[in-house]
Amino acid sequence: MASKKTARTILGLGFACFLWLTLFCPDRYSGGLHEITTSVSLPSLGFLQASFPKRSQKHADYYASRAAHDFYAAHSYTVFRPRSPTNERKVYDLIIVNSKLNFLEIRLNTLYNYVNYFITIKSPKTFQGNKKPLAPHKGDVMIVADVDEIPRPKTLLVLRSCNYPRRLTLASKFYYYSFQFLHDGPDWPHPQATYYQGWRTLSPTNLRNGDGGFRLTRSGEKGVLGNAVWHCSSCFPTLAQFLNKIASFSHGWMNRDEYRDKDRIAAAVRGGTDLWERDTETFTRIDKNTDVPPMVLREPERFGYMTSRDGPSAGFTDYP
Template sequence: MLARVNKRGSLRVSLIFTFIVFALIWLNPNWTDRSIHRVLHVGLDTDLTTADAKQGLCKQHGWQPFEGSTRRVYDLLMVNTELDWLEIRLNTTYDHVDYFVIVESPKTFTNLDKPLVIKDNLDKFAAFRDKIIYHELEIPPGFHSDRENPAWDWEDLQRNAMYDQVLPRLTDARAPRHKDVIIVADVDEIIRPETITLLKTCDFPRRLNLRSQFFYYSFQYLHMGQQWAHPQATFYQGQDTILPVNLRNGDGGFAPLIAFETADLWDAGWHCSSCFSTIEELLTKMSSFSHQWMNHEFFRNRDWIADHVREGKDVWARETEHYERIENNHDIPKILLDQRDRFRYLLDRDGPSAGFQDYP
């Protein structure tokens, strides 16, 4: 008798759950849309002044136009010492983003002291300063990690601080409004301006993966395989806003429904991993890796690094990582095309120096 009651109870729970899921899908059909979208349906010169134009653009991506006042865009970015990448990002999207939120930590992910490089160099970004919201990470008293690899907790602390230590505290004109766009990214995950146009115009899903062309060392070597699964975009919902760590990791909230509110937007930007002008910068990055095996002394040898970067081989000898050489790549941020000599290391790793300013 008890078994029969339990069976009926389980069936009732299943039916209720199924009803809820179908009700949510009916209320928001975008939740079921996991098809591959491509951002390149829009150009920087696309005329979106009419309702029909907006409808046509959004329809090509399976969405509806956003109804409401003009959306603002908050670009929440993680920065370590990458001053060049910050400049590239600001130059590429300044005219399209409303605020760049930068949270800088006095600690590495491995809890080592480090200088506040961005704070000390803010004067170099005077042309963009009106849109930069800078915040030094507030480390909670007694903060510590019980995980085997505490670097992940340090990284999560800084990533979430881009939201919870900044956006709720903004006042007046800078305060976020309902449904304003929030982008969560690392500084070297550059978003195409066309992507931002799309995000401001259309009612996109609550969790949107901005898939990016994935390069290593420079835009000369394209990573073979799927496009990079970051950055992410969502929108402001007050206390219900998805935190950056949950957004980036694809978790948090009611797990069975996450898949229904997630979609991928392909060709949305560029990601260039380990793309530094000096070996010293790469070594600094290794020291802060959450993956500490990648900081082994064997991989820190300068000759090893230069040889692998020059030849387009994986510095960490991972058998799964392979790169395709691209000659005269023109699908890159515009500033790199305009200032080729200055950013030569991001375009060409040939020669004895492998493009590094501090080698040999």
């Protein structure tokens, strides 16, 4: 009697698994041998470069497109269906790196427009089981910066070639909205650079905030390298990104409806005036500024908003 009950239980579980695989995972995979074909062109992945919120819709349109259907059908696979129309499927490329840096460069260049995140992986041991040196060497340069704080190449040569203070501020001119508007006032006091000292190395937070380490010697460890970085705050290509930044401010008053008005934002950005009308925040207009990162000048069709906010759109791609 028990054996029959056990058999029924196993049969029931097997049937349930069959239903689950059939009803809920019809497109999970397709077995067998498949091969990349060159007879069908690669569909455009323009949605990867699109900005939100348009990006989510373009991503959904891509899955529903005939080009995507034909491409996957040619490879004997079915089209992946995200759980929701706006749920973007991302690609993480995990790369094992040893010493073939030339192939790493080729790989990054080849897959740049198709991968969301590149993650490099390095084993702590060689194939023979020998330990690898995983840490930087003592004296190696370390920079802690926001993404919009771009060191000048000459700055990196100075750091590579010279002895410098343990807490070095890479000061910069402070541009706002674009490299067309220079903030009146002192230089921007970031990012920071230090050098590797093993366990004595300053943490990124301590380096950025100017604390940590031994209090009595802290002031003697500091130095400033002027005009070392390009920095532009709130240099956004879309008004949606500007609004998102406002929403993230810790000061609630800066996120009032009156400051989220799109016309008001565009007028402030176009004219180089402070959105919140603060007396301390004024800017000097610099037209045709060429002291910018080289790529900004090389690709004006992509980065024109970084050098000019003139015109009805104020350089935003989603306004008016």
